[in-house]
Amino acid sequence: MAVAAVKSSRRTATREERRQQLILATIKTISKKGIGSTTLADVAQEAGLSQGIVNLHFRAKDNLLNETLQYLAEDYKSQFDSTLEESGPEAADKLLAMMEMDLKPSICDRQKLAVWFAFWGEVKSVPTYQKICEAYDRGYDEAISGLCQQIIDEGGYRNVSAQVVTDALSSMTDGLWLSYLVSPKGFDREEAMEAVYSYLRAVFPEHYE
Amino acid sequence: MAVAAVKSSRRTATREERRQQLILATIKTISKKGIGSTTLADVAQEAGLSQGIVNLHFRAKDNLLNETLQYLAEDYKSQFDSTLEESGPEAADKLLAMMEMDLKPSICDRQKLAVWFAFWGEVKSVPTYQKICEAYDRGYDEAISGLCQQIIDEGGYRNVSAQVVTDALSSMTDGLWLSYLVSPKGFDREEAMEAVYSYLRAVFPEHYE
């Protein structure tokens, strides 16, 4: 008999494996029950582990939630970075690729969105969430406005501000996510992308016609 | 001595007065503590009333929260309706007025936004919230797309869909609200309005140049 692969039912895992497993269980649980009704028992059960496990690995619930938000932000950032790398070479191609990324199923997925909105819903009352979200927004903003500026320079567009276009585009994706969350039935990826595209065409006609 | 006005310390108020007072206290409390940490004791204290008062008037916490969301939606709707009435006469004026309304301080106020986002954060896990939000979105969508269609017809715009423009505009305001919530320091009403305006100018040049 071949050497049996290490079964996944190994009782002990490395600290990092267990932490990630718990974070994923947290995401799943929040998307099902909401952040307010997510208990540590729910998370432990979702992970198939015991009562006390979260406190063992995260010390306190606060921590688990902060790290979950951090995880979401990093997950987004990494998709964001690889999209930037893989697309191109023109700035206009990159910008379009970024907008498409925001609407593709691996990002614009109702489960993940529910978790993002759950955290956004507490931004005003939980300073840590605000800090994490603010940092993540800044990164996004810089990348997008850099691309917009390049496009503006290339096209010699007059009366177009990179910052304004960035505000418009990033708001639009957040808002489209909300509409998907609230009205999944009425949401249509193509139509959503068309909303973004209509703006790009309108402000950068040279590049997107 | 003039007849003393009935002091506001009257111990009993009508059912409706008390309910509204409690709803307002709920909004204030949620904006400060978040929906997850808002207790009935907090709400009662904010209202200057006693422990059991919420259950007396709303039967259960669920109910108070549902009615609070309903109240927010109606409050928005009424500002929305009066903006529509007072502006005009052209559809283009009305549309611009609606967009300006969404960014004026009485709507785009961090306290109210925190409460909206708190509810949106639970939309996926609380079906009642979804229903209320969906209905309110539909009303908004119909009004805006009606105006857009009128503008399109007037201007003879080709290749512009009223629904697509509506999606873009309504997403943009939701997203701008989020950016205000997350980064109040970095938010600039003028710049936000400019983002919306840049889109309007771009898709309806005849009307907004």
Add this chain to the structure above:
DNA sequence: GAAAAATGAATGAATAGTCATTCAGTTTAT
């Protein structure tokens, strides 16, 4: 028009349930 009776709004202490956290003991890895 005053006193008595009735009404129902409001209180706040008591209850019952939920949940984060702890920790003594168990299992697994080295």
Add this chain to the structure above:
DNA sequence: ATAAACTGAATGACTATTCATTCATTTTTC
């Protein structure tokens, strides 16, 4: 054998809900 990971019952804090009681206001009675 020792250390580390893990368990799950126990604990204590917190909170929604209930309810007997208090009290302001209105209605009725004489």
